[in-house]
Every structure is written in structure tokens, then in C-alpha cells.
Amino acid sequence: MTEKTLTILQLYPAEMNIYGDWGNVLTLAKRAAWHGFTPTILTYEPGQAFPEADIIVGGGGQDSGQTKVKDDLLTIGEHLKELAADGTPMLMICGLYQLFGHYFKTADGTQLEGIGLFDAYTVAGPTRLIGNIVIDTEFGQVIGYENHSGQTFLQGDTKPFGRVTQGAGNNGGDQTEGARIANVYGSYLHGSLLPKNPVFTDELIKQAAIKRYGSFEPAAIDDSLAQKARDVALRRPR
Secondary structure, three states, X not given: OOOOEEEEEEEOOOOOOOOOOHHHHHHHHHHHHHOOOEEEEEEEOOOOOOOOOOEEEEOOOOHHHHHHHHHHXXXXXXXXXXXXXXXXXXXXXXXHHHHOOOEEEOOOOOEEEOXXXXXXXXXXXXXXXXXXXXXEEOOEEEEEEEEEEEEEEXXXXXXXXXXXXXXOOOOOXXXXXXXXXXXXXXXXXXXXXXXXXXXXXXXXXXXXXXHHHOOOOXXXXXXXXXXXXXXXXXXXXX
């Protein structure tokens, strides 16, 4: 039997990896292995050659972290758009979610240009949006924790990742959370997001497997512990 591999790439882990976002990479690797794949984890930092990958993941960071990576992100932006158009699954959290839009305007008025993969923009808000959050998505309820001052507004054909049932979401006003174009997802949900949301995790693996191998045959996985974590998170106050 031919070994099936999946490569998971984390963007800018030195600068954009707070609030447990590294857990998203670990969860993808573990569940990929449970589904019968041999996972490989790669990282990408500014100035390096961009490697081939089946799933691309990025995390959150402070404004200073975004400032450090923004120029490099612009240099690889067109390649990321090509990968997105070709169906490569990606998950961008918080800071990199913002830079996958057109721009992020910080509290001091500095405008950090993004790659415009999402038709969206972000401006610093007057208060931080913090707390447990629940959203309804096509993959069921997705549960996480948000902590951001940036307020993101979607435009054009960019659809939200989900609709807020508890929490603030993109901007605290329109009940949207995150963004999606093709197989690219942006979200403010930390926690990290994927350990408590196995259905969505498996969707990313499925998208990568179908793109690379033409099919996906999921294994039966006991998600009882993940469900207990979800149950506890749902009972937590905002």
C-alpha cells in the first residue's frame, strides 16, 4: 500500500502564534494520522523559500508581529491567491485573518496593507472584544474564544465563516464571524480553535486529501473527550 502523506504549513510561527494557535497545527497533524495519513509539519518565516503544502495555517499576533510579517506576506500574496484558487485549504486566525483582507488600520492610524484574498477590511475599535464565542456554520456549531480590538467588515462575495449566537464576532454589530472564500477560512476564534471542533478539523483534512488524492475515506474516531470539552465551553459565561 502506498503511503499517503499530508503536509501542514504554519505561517510565521515566531511572530504570529499566540493564544494557543500552535494547537491548530498539532490537531491537524494528529487527526490526519488517525485518518491514515503520515503528517509532516513545516514552518515558514520571512525571506524563506515557500514550500509546497497541503494545508496552510496562520495564527494571531500583536500589532508589532503583524508589522514584522506584512511586507513578506505581500511578496507571497499572489502565490497564496493562486493556491486558494486551486483549492488548497487554509485557516487564518486573528492577525493573519486581518492581513488576508485589504488592510488593517491600527489605533494610531497606521494602515497595514493586506493581500486582499478576502474582500474585507479591519479597523481598530475602541474596546477589545473578549470572551467565549459560539457560531453557527455549515459544519455545525463552532466554539472558541475571541480576544481582539480589530473590527472586520466583509464586502463583495466574501461570506462569513459563521453567524454569531454568543459573542461579538467580526465587529460586534452584524453577527458575522470570520470569512470564507473557496477553502480559505479566516476567524477570530482562538482557544485554540480546532481541538474543540473536530468536524471542522476533519473538513480541512478532507479538502486537502481530495485535492491531492481525489478521495477521502475517514476513519472512525472517538471524539468523546472533544465533546466533553465542547459541553464545558458551551456552559461557560461570556
